[in-house]
Amino acid sequence: MQRYIRFPYIAVAMGLLKEEDRQALKESFEKNLKDIVEITIFLDNEKNRDSSNTAKNIINELMSLDSRIKAKFVDARSENGYKLLKEYNLDIDTFGDRRGPIFIFNKKPEIVYYGLPAGWEFVAFIEDIIAISRNEVDLPPKVAEKIAKVDTPIDIYVFVTPECPYCTHMTQYAHKFAFLNNKIRGVMINVYEFPELSEAFHIQAVPKNVIVYNGKSILEWEGAVPEATFVEHIERALVDIKGSSNKHG
Amino acid sequence: MKISFSLKNFTKKEVLNENWDVIIIGGGPAGYSAALYCGRYKLRTLVITKYIGGLLNEASIVEDYPGIKRISGPELGRLFKDHAEEWGVKTLIDEAVDVRKDMDLFTISTRNGYTFKSRVIIFATGSKRRTLGVPGENLNGISYCAECDAPLYSGKVVAVVGGGNTAFHDALVLSKYAKKVYLVHRRKKFKADPVLVDEAKLNSNIEFVLNKIVLEIKGQSTVEKIVLKDRDTEDIIELDVQGVFVAVGLEPSTELAKKLGVELDDDNRIKVDPCMKTNIEGVFAAGDVTSGSCRFMQIVTSAAEGAIAAYNAFRYILRKM
Ligand SMILES: Cc1cc2nc3c(=O)[nH]c(=O)nc-3n(C[C@H](O)[C@H](O)[C@H](O)COP(=O)(O)OP(=O)(O)OC[C@H]3O[C@@H](n4cnc5c(N)ncnc54)[C@H](O)[C@@H]3O)c2cc1C
Numbered sequence: 264m265q266r267y268i269r270f271p272y273i274a275v276a277m278g279l280l281k282e283e284d285r286q287a288l289k290e291s292f293e294k295n296l297k298d299i300v301e302i303t304i305f306l307d308n309e310k311n312r313d314s315s316n317t318a319k320n321i322i323n324e325l326m327s328l329d330s331r332i333k334a335k336f337v338d339a340r341s342e343n344g345y346k347l348l349k350e351y352n353l354d355i356d357t358f359g360d361r362r363g364p365i366f367i368f369n370k371k372p373e374i375v376y377y378g379l380p381a382g383w384e385f386v387a388f389i390e391d392i393i394a395i396s397r398n399e400v401d402l403p404p405k406v407a408e409k410i411a412k413v414d415t416p417i418d419i420y421v422f423v424t425p426e427c428p429y430c431t432h433m434t435q436y437a438h439k440f441a442f443l444n445n446k447i448r449g450v451m452i453n454v455y456e457f458p459e460l461s462e463a464f465h466i467q468a469v470p471k472n473v474i475v476y477n478g479k480s481i482l483e484w485e486g487a488v489p490e491a492t493f494v495e496h497i498e499r500a501l502v503d504i505k506g507s508s509n510k511h512g
Numbered sequence: 513m514k515i516s517f518s519l520k521n522f523t524k525k526e527v528l529n530e531n532w533d534v535i536i537i538g539g540g541p542a543g544y545s546a547a548l549y550c551g552r553y554k555l556r557t558l559v560i561t562k563y564i565g566g567l568l569n570e571a572s573i574v575e576d577y578p579g580i581k582r583i584s585g586p587e588l589g590r591l592f593k594d595h596a597e598e599w600g601v602k603t604l605i606d607e608a609v610d611v612r613k614d615m616d617l618f619t620i621s622t623r624n625g626y627t628f629k630s631r632v633i634i635f636a637t638g639s640k641r642r643t644l645g646v647p648g649e650n651l652n653g654i655s656y657c658a659e660c661d662a663p664l665y666s667g668k669v670v671a672v673v674g675g676g677n678t679a680f681h682d683a684l685v686l687s688k689y690a691k692k693v694y695l696v697h698r699r700k701k702f703k704a705d706p707v708l709v710d711e712a713k714l715n716s717n718i719e720f721v722l723n724k725i726v727l728e729i730k731g732q733s734t735v736e737k738i739v740l741k742d743r744d745t746e747d748i749i750e751l752d753v754q755g756v757f758v759a760v761g762l763e764p765s766t767e768l769a770k771k772l773g774v775e776l777d778d779d780n781r782i783k784v785d786p787c788m789k790t791n792i793e794g795v796f797a798a799g800d801v802t803s804g805s806c807r808f809m810q811i812v813t814s815a816a817e818g819a820i821a822a823y824n825a826f827r828y829i830l831r832k833m
Pocket residue numbers: 537538539540541542543560561562563564565566567568570571572573574575576577606607608609636637638639640678681682765768798799800801809810811812814
């Protein structure tokens with residue numbers, strides 16, 4: 264059963280961006296980018312054909328704006344593609360076997376997008392490109408200090424819809440945390456494109472944020488919160504994880 | 513609907529000064545309208561807000577802001593912000609958690625650990641949705657934002673609770689996705705604007721369930737049923753639903769103002785005079801959070817109050833110089 268509506272994507276060859284946005288992006292990249300940013304995009308032409316096409320188009324469009332943005336498209340249905348997906352530990356969608364579109368940044372594979380960074384999420388994607396290229400991220404110092412101390416590998420899943428204006432804040436924070444500390448992986452999940460995964464986590468309101476350890480949900484909440492509150496949730500989850508691993512020896 | 517990639521949320525990053533002429537708490541229509549005027553008065557102005565646009569983020573379509581025939585709420589919110597920022601106003605996405613007054617200077621601290629000083633404070637903290645206060649309200653499937661969550665209820669049956677503009681807005685947004693929308697209201701008549709009521713009446717998948725109060729929401733971990741009692745007959749009925757959208761009114765966000773000693777009215781709104789002054793010198797307020805504009809809580813009234821607050825903040829600063 265398909266629980267979530269599929270976004271009726273219109274396959275557009277080029278021109279996903281408005282002209283004014285193209286100009287603004289071009290200027291922003293010119294001013295802000297430093298090093299080359301390589302993005303790997305896994306495409307699934309079986310289960311998410313339309314959005315995989317759109318993924319390709321939007322990335323091509325970004326590449327046409329600045330030569331420092333580079334991309335590798337991987338067919339996730341091919342043997343090699345699937346192997347690479349596993350190597351990056353990106354097989355979290357065991358529920359629907361959807362293998363794309365999934366975006367990761369080669370320099371920081373902990374920054375992950377499951378599904379298109381569409382609508383309000385697009386800004387998060389642009390912020391990630393700039394942060395990785397400049398090798399810097401801005402977070403309140405108090406928050407950064409706490410994030411640096413995280414010593415247990417956790418995933419943060421941020422379930423979003425492209426229409427949700429609040430959601431992108433949570434994606435951005437999760438990705439900034441992942442940028443600062445590679446024990447943390449920040450995964451945006453577009454619920455339209457990953458319906459089975461979203462169903463498995465009972466997504467009925469977005470943003471839904473889940474702290475995951477060893478594939479299991481440790482702590483979850485709905486709604487957007489400031490960075491400092493987000494970190495407090497992470498700290499609570501870590502206490503839970505450590506408490507239960509002590510109990511089990 | 514065509515897929516879009518929007519850049520409207522792009523915020524410039526910069527190191528913020530510690531000292532300001534005006535700090536506005538809240539970045540909805542009231543906050544950014546005040547900010548625009550402050551910017552044009554050449555006051556050093558900072559907006560601290562949890563979200564850009566405030567409640568506009570939840571307004572699917574706005575059709576009553578003069579001069580703009582139709583625009584999505586979130587988009588209008590970003591226009592307010594961009595307009596103010598053109599006049600030098602800065603934004604910090606954060607939550608103000610403390611405000612103190614020492615002589616003629618205010619100290620504001622934020623959740624993320626920043627501290628600022630300002631000569632004037634404008635509270636434009638708006639309001640948040642009231643909760644139902646019934647058992648089951650913590651189940652999965654209770655929502656307070658149809659704009660955000662409606663697509664998740666595609667093909668399902670949902671209930672919207674409330675009888676005002678927000679409830680009708682939510683029902684209309686949901687009717688585009690859900691198989692059926694029950695609009696549950698405790699009275700027989702609606703408070704909502706006639707245009708919204710008429711539109712809902714024409715919508716074959718919206719069904720009015722009137723004169724009923726909500727007793728409980730039932731379900732294992734997610735919403736399965738809503739239990740209602742008729743106010744006349746006291747009959748109890750259960751409706752099978754997979755989601756409940758709560759739109760039973762708004763609660764002014766006044767915790768911070770209260771902490772500072774700002775006087776509130778019986779409805780917990782900030783008491784203001786016609787110049788948007790509060791009982792504390794140097795503290796102004798604007799928008800849904802105030803007792804102003806006959807409590808007509810709209811974008812246009814909030815924006816107007818913001819402008820008035822800014823004007824009087826400017827005059828106050830001039831006087832103090
Ligand atoms: C579903 C819906 C549809 C609507 N449609 C319309 C419409 O079509 N036309 C119309 O005129 N009006 C409409 N309204 C009403 C309109 O949105 C409000 O009247 C208006 O947004 C009020 O503006 P404001 O600036 O006073 O407050 P808000 O918009 O509520 O903004 C206040 C902001 O302050 C922030 N804040 C609060 N406390 C703090 C703190 N301590 N630190 C930092 N930030 C803080 C909040 O997070 C919020 O972002 C609608 C409302 C809803 C809910």
